[in-house]
Amino acid sequence: MSGERDVLPELSIDLTPTLVVSTALATMDPTPVHHDPALARAQGSKDIFLNILTTMGLVERYVTDWAGPAAVIRRIDVRLGVPAYAGDRLSFTGKVVSRADGELTVEVRGAVSLGDHAVGAVTLTLPEGEDPC
Amino acid sequence: MKLTDEELHELAAKQTALGELRGTPAADPVNVPMIRHWLAAMGDENPAYLERGLAPPAMAQVWTMPGLRDRPKDRSPVDDLMAALDASGYTGVVATNCEQVHHRYARVGEVLTPATRFTGLAGPKRTALGVGFFATWTVTWYAGDDEPVAEMMFRVLKFRPREKKPKREPYPLRPAVNQDTAFFWEGVRQGELRVQSCADCGLPRHPPGPLCPQCRSANRSYAVASGHGSLYSYVVHHRPPVPGRETPFVVGVVELPEGVRVVGNIVDCPIEEVAVGMPLRVTYRTMDDELVLPMWTPGEP
Ligand SMILES: [Zn+2]
Numbered sequence: 001m002s003g004e005r006d007v008l009p010e011l012s013i014d015l016t017p018t019l020v021v022s023t024a025l026a027t028m029d030p031t032p033v034h035h036d037p038a039l040a041r042a043q044g045s046k047d048i049f050l051n052i053l054t055t056m057g058l059v060e061r062y063v064t065d066w067a068g069p070a071a072v073i074r075r076i077d078v079r080l081g082v083p084a085y086a087g088d089r090l091s092f093t094g095k096v097v098s099r100a101d102g103e104l105t106v107e108v109r110g111a112v113s114l115g116d117h118a119v120g121a122v123t124l125t126l127p128e129g130e131d132p133c
Numbered sequence: 134m135k136l137t138d139e140e141l142h143e144l145a146a147k148q149t150a151l152g153e154l155r156g157t158p159a160a161d162p163v164n165v166p167m168i169r170h171w172l173a174a175m176g177d178e179n180p181a182y183l184e185r186g187l188a189p190p191a192m193a194q195v196w197t198m199p200g201l202r203d204r205p206k207d208r209s210p211v212d213d214l215m216a217a218l219d220a221s222g223y224t225g226v227v228a229t230n231c232e233q234v235h236h237r238y239a240r241v242g243e244v245l246t247p248a249t250r251f252t253g254l255a256g257p258k259r260t261a262l263g264v265g266f267f268a269t270w271t272v273t274w275y276a277g278d279d280e281p282v283a284e285m286m287f288r289v290l291k292f293r294p295r296e297k298k299p300k301r302e303p304y305p306l307r308p309a310v311n312q313d314t315a316f317f318w319e320g321v322r323q324g325e326l327r328v329q330s331c332a333d334c335g336l337p338r339h340p341p342g343p344l345c346p347q348c349r350s351a352n353r354s355y356a357v358a359s360g361h362g363s364l365y366s367y368v369v370h371h372r373p374p375v376p377g378r379e380t381p382f383v384v385g386v387v388e389l390p391e392g393v394r395v396v397g398n399i400v401d402c403p404i405e406e407v408a409v410g411m412p413l414r415v416t417y418r419t420m421d422d423e424l425v426l427p428m429w430t431p432g433e434p
Contacts, residue, residue: 013176019174019176022173022174023174023175025170025174026167026170026171026173026174026175026195027171027174027192027194027195027198028195028198028199028200029198029200030200030201052228052231053191053194053195053198054174054175055231056191056231056233057171057175057177057189057191057192058175059191060177060189060190060191061175061176061177061179064177064179064181065177065178065179069179069180069181069184070181072238073190073191073235074234074235075232075233075234075235076190076191076231076232076233076235077230077231077232077233078230078231078232079229079230080227080228080229080230080231081319081323082319082322095332095352111315114315114319115315115316115318115319115322116315116316116319
């Protein structure tokens with residue numbers, strides 16, 4: 001199972017400060033390292049960075065962008081790696097690693113310039129006939 | 134109060150035995166404006182949510198985030214343990230895993246209530262960040278009285294930050310970190326020895342490269358090696374002088390049970406005792422304020 005049809009199109013997201021701050025707001029997370037550059041630097045970070053709720057949200061978006069609106073997300077498992085700083089770019093790649101009875105598991109990797117920001121798997125179900133592959 | 138490692142495990146067992154503790158219900162029911170705001174911020178154009186009155190599943194935690202509101206913190210079995218780890222010197226924290234199970238999507242109008250249970254403490258373990266404990270807990274969000282909608286397992290590493298030493302001279306030899314090798318150096322940062330493998334035929338290969346020598350596939354993956362190996366071959370370097378290093382030192386070729394050989398320095402072993410076939414295990418050396426290098430030290434096979 002490694003044909004081209006099992007590979008998700010790549011998605012690159014520019015992590016503008018606006019994106020980092022607006023996702024922090026949308027996730028109700030006022031922790032300063034996600035919106036206050038001076039404070040983030042004082043704590044040893046390079047800049048403000050994405051919060052984990054956003055990472056999970058972007059992983060979900062990456063998979064549903066591909067799977068379509070009929071997909072139902074069942075699991076999102078993410079191993080967290082290097083921070084995703086404002087000014088960097090987050091690039092998602094993915095591929096289907098299992099498929100049975102309408103349930104798909106997609107392996108997802110979200111990389112930034114420092115290395116892997118998030119690596120994991122998303123399991124989803126699709127109504128019959130809706131397999132994007 | 135500073136606790137011993139054993140006492141930390143005892144406290145963890147006590148917190149685990151508390152089982153699931155209910156928190157305060159969400160301040161707002163699942164609602165369209167917050168969903169719309171989230172979708173816009175994420176750049177998520179999936180129409181399914183707003184058309185069907187459903188919340189994006191990854192939003193589960195958002196409904197019960199305190200935000201800027203000043204409200205009493207829920208009693209949670211996690212807090213006491215985090216406080217004890219802090220007091221015992223494990224003041225650093227970094228999240229390592231987040232796993233969500235979605236039983237169904239929350240519907241507009243539902244009020245979610247979180248419940249937290251502590252599920253495990255592992256450690257102390259040596260990591261590239263320092264010695265630390267992995268703490269794991271699960272939050273379940275219920276709709277109504279007891280219908281679980283979503284569960285989230287969260288794991289953090291609470292570590293003892295390395296003593297801040299005066300800034301060291303940067304080590305003059307820097308590894309080449311590029312797209313092919315970034316996974317390896319990220320592994321070193323996390324205290325993992327990663328070996329590249331072909332995502333199609335599974336062949337392990339080292340050093341990392343773009344193509345599989347067996348099937349020519351460009352699909353790459355990696356496995357985390359056990360960190361054990363044996364010395365396949367070595368040289369003792371006497372001269373010329375190497376910037377940043379004291380001579381003589383040993384450069385070995387280490388054979389890994391995972392099926393590849395890697396090059397690295399053999400350390401913590403008198404040079405006359407270095408011998409082909411000797412069992413080795415990986416160790417991580419901090420070279421300067423930023424660089425950690427994997428090296429090899431005598432160890433059990
Ligand atoms: Zn191959």
